[in-house]
Amino acid sequence: MSPHAETIADWLLAGLELKSTIFHVGQYCGAWQASTAGRHRASFHLALHGECWLHLPANAERAAQSVRLAAGDAVFLLHDMPHCLSPDPRPPARGQESGRLGSMSPLSSPDDPRQPADGSVGIACGFFEFNSGLDDMLLSLLPDYIVARRDNPSLDGARAIFDLIRAEALRDVQTPSPLIARLTDLLFVYVLRAAAGRDEIAPCFWSLMRRAQFAPLVAAIIEAPAERWTTDTMANFVHMSRARFCKQFVEISGQPPAHFVTLVRMKMAAAMLRGGSSLPDAAERVGYQSESAFAQAFKRVTGVQPGAYRRRAVQPAAQSATLQNTASVSPPSFTALH
Known part of the structure; x- marks a missing residue:
């Protein structure tokens, strides 16, 4: 990243208050189609194992796209937008871009010799939001979606975070770990810093840095x-x-x-x-x-x-400081009775 891009990325990340929540973690087999569209929130998908395709229908700013996602890749959709994931490189029929098909099963346990199942795709999906009170302003500076590749040299640090996410997902395949959401926050920070290097992003603030x-x-x-x-x-x-x-x-x-x-x-x-x-x-x-x-x-x-x-x-902040000051006051001492 160039020195100017570094300055700009650090400026945007300063004060960025991101909060992620996990929607579901599991795996699909056979014919399936998954989407987080229609919930009026930004969302993300992490490919834990296997491979699938992200399908984005055309809009006023770009043509329809189908993007391959391999294990370790992630996509952040910064707006609620029509999309889906599927194992098929061909996009769904028009009007079915946000449809859902099939059911997600728990991830195969790391102790299961069949893990991962042949042809299965492990996915962690969730939502995220900015809590700074400047959501619309911040989003106007960013592309509508960002794909992070595990093999991107700019994401060396992010690979370790992804490995931690996958380890947390496999600790208890029945109950998603709350740490996945916190790790996803950190992953997004790395991804945003690398976004300046994308050649295919639509016109936005980051395009200026190129x-x-x-x-x-x-x-x-x-x-x-x-x-x-x-x-x-x-x-x-x-x-x-x-x-x-x-x-x-x-x-x-x-x-x-x-x-x-x-x-x-x-x-x-x-x-x-x-x-x-x-x-x-x-x-x-x-x-x-x-x-x-x-x-x-x-x-x-x-x-x-x-x-x-x-x-x-x-x-x-003032209330927090008051609580801290109250907590720091030494408790009253008592004289032991003999």
């Missing part, structure tokens, strides 16, 4: 959000005309440059408010001289006023 002329600009905006980042300033930074800059920026990232700058600023402002910064201080540090203009921009992006966001974020 362009030599845009990655330094994005890093500069993140490092100095209070600067006056007008369209002309950004075009001059990358040595382009205003028209060419705007056209290429939208084609690559899927959003206009001014909107991107606002997203960067509001993410940073949210982090400062969670840390207890005052509204005027947060506004000034992300480039707003007017507190009212800052409040309008913050609500437009997050859906809540900055004051309400700060109170909601600071109160739990």
Whole structure:
């Protein structure tokens, strides 16, 4: 990963509050089709053993796709979107992309000599969500799905995490371990860091990092959000005309440059408010001289006023500190009676 991409990935991951939940862990044999679509949540699938295919129907931004998943591969679907997994490389009939067929059985025990069953596919599926209160903003910066390959050199560390996930899944094949969800959180962090290297991702924030002329600009905006980042300033930074800059920026990232700058600023402002910064201080540090203009921009992006966001974020921290202080008080001593 380039130094600029590293800066950008670390910035996005900072303050990312991800929570995964396991839906089911098991294996399929024969003809089957599985999907987590239709539950209005982002989801993931981990191939524990065997191989299968991820089928994604066409939408306005991409053609229909069928992606092979082998043991150790993972897919993160960052939106609730039509899809399915199946053992067939051919996609299902139109309108059946999110259908379900067959039943999942428990994973074969590691002590079972038949393990894994011939032709079986072991899968761990679940859901995840961002808890930072900036879900829509964060998701707008990411591709709609990410496939992580076990043999990707950028995911060396992730392979150890996957091995731990599989070990946890096999510890008790009847009851999924709660540690699988926590390990999946960590796996997603590794996957997100490697997403910048994907060639096939649709236009999004990460696409900018693959362009030599845009990655330094994005890093500069993140490092100095209070600067006056007008369209002309950004075009001059990358040595382009205003028209060419705007056209290429939208084609690559899927959003206009001014909107991107606002997203960067509001993410940073949210982090400062969670840390207890005052509204005027947060506004000034992300480039707003007017507190009212800052409040309008913050609500437009997050859906809540900055004051309400700060109170909601600071109160739990204050309550936690109070509990810790209470716990640290020494209990009263008593004189032993003889």
